[in-house]
């Protein structure tokens with residue numbers, strides 16, 4: 296506020312100076328005043344915006360509907376402002392451009408034990424260390440995967456009943472590469488079969504199981520993919536994600552999908568505007 300007041304005093308002094316000049320250099324001053332007033336307006340607008348302070352995110356929760364729903368996430372607290380950004384996810388996949396220069400997703404996955412956590416808004420499987428993918432020449436380690444019911448990404452406006460996000464992180468840059476896999480209703484899924492009866496029912500509850508499995512078995516064999524630059528789909532919506540959404544889906548029964556949906560409820564953020572981004576397509 297002090298800064299704003301100083302600005303007004305300063306501009307007041309400058310204004311009277313300019314008005315004096317006006318008497319002497321009438322024609323010139325008229326033309327220089329217009330951009331000057333524009334400049335003052337812009338400065339005032341910027342300082343007003345800075346005056347609107349958001350609360351700390353400590354203890355703040357977000358929801359998928361109502362006053363704390365996706366359209367309000369960026370206003371909930373100071374660390375969630377990126378949710379109002381222009382590089383957000385998910386998106387509707389449409390008009391993807393074939394790009395023969397894109398490399399295949401190179402996975403080096405090891406088996407992991409079963410470590411399931413109910414995160415409140417999603418069911419998450421923490422993955423044992425040492426599994427990596429290489430994207431654009433950079434290595435990312437698989438940390439966890441989790442589910443959304445229904446899918447967050449859509450293709451030509453159509454969603455799938457479920458989407459699994461495999462979250463990989465580059466430890467040096469902190470950036471993420473997330474592989475999205477659509478799950479359609481169909482045959483029983485032989486991997487999910489081990490877990491659906493053991494999903495922890497309440498927030499923060501966990502399940503440690505004896506089953507060892509590989510994330511590779513929860514992906515289709517054809518690794519054709521769509522890719523674009525985006526964000527986390529939950530607050531703080533950080534714009535640090537290279538998205539790799541697989542073109543081909545896997546299957547699970549309606550009952551298997553429902554086991555997840557019954558616990559995480561509706562947890563799909565609506566699709567975000569592309570804002571000029573291009574979605575590229577790699578055919579495996």
Ligand SMILES: [Zn+2]
Pocket residue numbers: 441442443460528
């Ligand atoms: Zn996700």
